Amino acid sequence: MNSKQQLLALQADFGALPVSEVIGILQFLQEKEIFAKLTGISVLIGVPDPVLVPADIDTRLPLARVLFSVPSRSTDDKDTQSRLKYFSSHGARVVIDDIETNAIWEGAKEISVDCSKDIPAHVKPLMIRLHGGNHIAQNLPNSALLAQADEAGFKWFSGDYAFNPPVHNKAADATARTRLLKLLGLVARDAESRELEELFKQDATLSFMLFKLVSSAAFAQTVRVSSFGQAINLLGRRQLQRWLQLLLYARQQDHHGGLNPLMPRAAFRASLMEAICLKRGGSKDELDCAFMVGMFSLLDKLFGNPLIEVLQPLNLNSEVLSALLQKIGALGKSLDLVEKADRPYKDFTPGLIEELGLSADDYYECVITAYAWVNQVCQDM
Template sequence: MIRDSGFPTFMPVMNALQRLVAIQPDFGALPTIEIIEILQSWKESEFFDKLSQNLWLVSFPDPQLIPIDLHTRLPAHRICLCIPETACANKENQSRLKHFSSNGFRIVADNFVSSLELAWGDTKYFAMDAKAGLPFYAKSWTAKLSSGQHWAKNIPDTVVLEQALQSGFKILSGDYAFNPPVSNRSADSSARTRLLKLLGLVSRDADSSELEELFKQDPSLSFMLFKLVSSAAFAQTVRVSSFGQAITLLGRRQLQRWLQLLLYTRPEQNAGALNPLMTRAAFRASMMEGLCQKRGGNKDEQDAAFMVGMFSLLDKLFGSNLADVLQPLTLKDDILDALLQRTGQLGVLLHLVELSDRTNSAEVESALHRAEIDVGVFEECLVQAYGWVNQVCRDA
């Protein structure tokens, strides 16, 4: 189903280990009836099936405007209805919310601010806005309602992220990935330098001997290379006995993508938690590749688009000017122009992708028109990108 209006963005919602657990579509100021129509079109397009691991957190300001037969239109077990706590307090609304709950929908008391008692006695799940930090009583409510997965949203940085985790929130969203602590940016700089050198060698098709030499300087990197090549995904029937053999079996294209992603996986090893930047970079890379493919790009052009998406957050990762970070890689001019100036076809796509997992705005519509991307294609690529994020989280 192709639509000409409605430009929702899909924001990732993560668990404590920074793995994708839910998606929050942001519909801006669209009326409830249009939101329902869009959700139904996604059901018809099998969006929910393609992201079967993830819940969908959908905000509705007024329960009275939600069709009473919603469970016949949408997969109730996949959707959380996020209703303002003030609306949940209304007695007339409560009977309606109970109806939705009895038919399989999870009800989230959104913008939760109660400090002493619940506005709605049947509250099982709540969401707090963490943009300005969390109130002192947040932890008491996560403890009292301990059976629910409570959501801290609009988390601005890793300081508030830690506060949310300490307060007992299980699902998390916001821009904190783009504001990493300085200690993480500078961590393991020598290993990252080797990764950049390896990427530079791969991009100019250097001899395997040069690649082997760098791998040999990093035991951890060497281990991960052999582990990847020996995995079931490659289904190799031969035993790997050398670096050269491992590189050959993996292939240059796959090696390049693996190294790009590995840049984001190494810096943070916090009790199994992924680096939040990794999933955002993985999303951008896959989204760029999908959009390029939809526009008719060939394999090399898709690889370039993937690279632009993946490298677009290296300045956040390194805490340095992006031009300086990219300098060792001797990238082509169109890739550099996209990354540093947001110009050219790749730059136009990157600007669109940067908007697509953030709060909805009028910019999305203009960016779609500029990129000549239909809204249906845009949403299809979004779902494909989040599918790859799921895979990355699973394999990391």
Template sequence: MSAPEISPFPLVELHAVSNAHNEWVALTFALSPDAGDAFQATLALLKTPDVFAALAPMDCILPVPNPQLLELSHLETLPSNRVILRVPAAACADVAVQRKLSSYADAGYHIMIDGVTEGSTATMCGARSLMTDAAMSLPPVLALVAQPGPHLAMGMRSEERIAECAKAGFSWFAGDFALHPAQDGNAGDGTSRKRLLALLGLLARDADSRELEVLLKQDPALAYHLLKLVNSAAFALSSPIHSFGQAINVLGRRQLQRWLQLLLYARQQDDGLANPLLPLAAVRASMMEGLAKALDWDRDQQDMAFVAGVFSLLDVLLAMPMTEIVAALSLDLDVVMALLDRAGPLGDLLKLVEHHDSASLEQAGISHEAYWEAQLQAYHWAIQVSRNI
């Protein structure tokens, strides 16, 4: 596939796709506008060693803006059972494109149409799925029932909208709905919030294990998730762990702090669904740590970067102003500045994790490749966290 000249290493942003249970099922690759041909740029990223293993078992939705230039040789190194080719609806009107895509579908590659096509065009392309921005309006019913799916609704800003789209025939969803939860769950309960803040305070000041154990016993949900975690395949222990004291000893102080910070997000919502903030917090924490490492920060600074990342969503989780949360905790000043004002070195790093572009990365002294490596590792870890908690 011919393409304009692109940067040596393209800049990409991964976006999670969830099912109706808030479980991650796929990842979309969003390339920066200056990446040249988006598919060729994605191929460069997929040459990262063990990239599909790192993102397993997620499907990878790859942009193919110019399907007329796509050749089977470009796909030979990609696992057909894990790759979904996203092609724009407008390009599918070309009969030659329809034949080409249909032949690739016959070879086992999954075709997803980005937008709504006319008539039987999607079927002629061998497409199984449709993706569309469903934030405000839904596509015609026939556009969804004509293909088996799964169909992807983009632009989801609330779980209520996800429910509406699910009724319409969508089963995959993407958007920032995790950042806009309904404010009637457990986080709004004053007793629960007080207990969580107390636990966070103990973690922040590296409290004695016995103090942690007392609070854990007061929070059955958190205690359950901790014991479930240490008995999971992630730790592969020869004998099961039955007590909090054993769990604390197995994990070690540093790992205990990290896992408990994430476990705060693991509590179920009133509807029984997984909390979508959990993997998002894991991504932020891991990316912050990875970028700090790329900048040659020392171990303590890397740990603070992790804390800033994982705590950056506490205001959403607890439905409280971040100023009140920070006031209740004994945090390092650099972490406080980052959480309240996105200021200081940690604040600058947190802004890069929340939104990045080539200019901001260059100013921070972080290469595109280093950013991709940190992002890849962060999503790998978030996937593992979600599967083990």
């Protein structure tokens, strides 16, 4: 993600697979249109030994959308340096990682740093020397280290920081939360537009977000929106409900012009839940329930309270509640899979895919669909 928490790249965890198999998987994903559907999104892969990467890699993958993460120690070899220059000449970006000293290959432009414990002191002189590079802070565990990495000059950020928000995040704006929950309740019972308008008019930020959304490229409106009722009708009740769910994450605190880090995570879960439900032949109502389960699964992190307490005012049906609180039923199994989908591979359970009646092809198509929606959300919000 960048400092505004917009999606920039997907970092694929291939474990200890040999380079030949990694390239094969990337080619498979390309056939699934991962690069075509994720406009502007790159794929970051670790390459312990660049010499093992096929010389014709530029004919197999769109190198302009690939970042090779290469250990610093492997760049001492002349053959490796030649191969890295070749990759760069064909559009790939080379990021140097596992840096142990401030000495680095002279061809390096960008670095990737493990920031799981702190911002290592020896990389700071390097970042000054490599001024202008999109350096990556990896494995950031919490929001405090995210802020430090941003201040240090890193431009790209990864890690679990979204799941560990600051303590003061707890119920940061109770009035806005109450208003949003009330709006969600009104939409759920198909209340008249007049009732929705009244609540929007009480909140300038909500009003701004509504009009911004309706005017966004995603809706490609050619008419000028002149009233709340018109905006609500153009958006439609189903889309309005979904974006109000997203706004629960957007409204909690000031993120210096950026998104709440939890929002892209919740958007991914919601969209992947919906995509899986669609693959399994779900009805329109079932799709809405699946989306809601994914979106609400992080509300405990957002508000700093147990999920059962946060969900209490929402009057959700028993299937949704059971999935969220106990992972029971098809929705519960789907949520179990979705929660592991963007975690390290060691935590993944491939058997869950089969239990849901999905093939590997189905699963990856769902994942790509989900990230495409996250990308749209990050641009529109």
